[in-house]
Amino acid sequence: ERFTIVTNESSKSDVEVQFLIWVLTRCLDYWKVSKKKLVSGNLSDEDRQKVKEAEKWWNTKYAKSIKVTSLSDADARLTCQIIKKDITRYGFSGYLVDTFKLSMDNGNNDAFWMSLIKDTRALTEIAMRYNVIGLMTVQLALNSLNRCWIDASCLANSRGIKETLSNLIMFRKVTDTELDPSSPYFIHPFRHIQK
Numbered sequence: 001e002r003f004t005i006v007t008n009e010s011s012k013s014d015v016e017v018q019f020l021i022w023v024l025t026r027c028l029d030y031w032k033v034s035k036k037k038l039v040s041g042n043l044s045d046e047d048r049q050k051v052k053e054a055e056k057w058w059n060t061k062y063a064k065s066i067k068v069t070s071l072s073d074a075d076a077r078l079t080c081q082i083i084k085k086d087i088t089r090y091g092f093s094g095y096l097v098d099t100f101k102l103s104m105d106n107g108n109n110d111a112f113w114m115s116l117i118k119d120t121r122a123l124t125e126i127a128m129r130y131n132v133i134g135l136m137t138v139q140l141a142l143n144s145l146n147r148c149w150i151d152a153s154c155l156a157n158s159r160g161i162k163e164t165l166s167n168l169i170m171f172r173k174v175t176d177t178e179l180d181p182s183s184p185y186f187i188h189p190f191r192h193i194q195k
Contacts, residue, residue: 004086076119094133
């Protein structure tokens with residue numbers, strides 16, 4: 001699949017660093033370089049060699065399949081224009097909007113939640129019209145932090161968008177209660193042993 005990613009929280013270089021770390025760890029099985037280490041440039045000769053290998057791997061396998069566009073602010077209209085252009089001109093088969101949130105300058109007097117629903121419908125319409133995969137990430141509300149169970153009511157300012165989505169998959173950080181072996185909610189986490 002070829003994906004266009006529109007982000008309004010991270011810069012393009014931040015997203016590229018995350019992809020590079022993913023290639024280093026998942027594809028090359030090299031775990032000695034962290035994101036912080038890569039950004040600071042505090043690398044050994046071995047690290048530099050592996051980073052070059054990861055860049056080569058990225059350029060040959062993924063660079064033509066993933067396009068990243070970074071916006072300075074959430075603007076649903078501009079996001080839709082970028083996605084449509086990438087689909088129609090360049091043949092992308094899916095899009096990811098990270099992080100989907102309220103456009104601050106929509107110029108109308110709608111309630112903010114209505115604006116979110118309209119923006120969600122506009123993005124859903126693109127996915128349906130062009131028969132592409134449409135993904136959006138939405139933040140959880142701050143009051144849902146450290147909750148063991150989450151549902152659509154935990155979505156930050158956007159509970160109504162669940163009506164437009166075909167699938168809603170929610171992730172959260174594991175709570176301290178779930179990591180405490182004496183707790184009834186202990187999750188018995190899987191621990192991966194690095195080679």
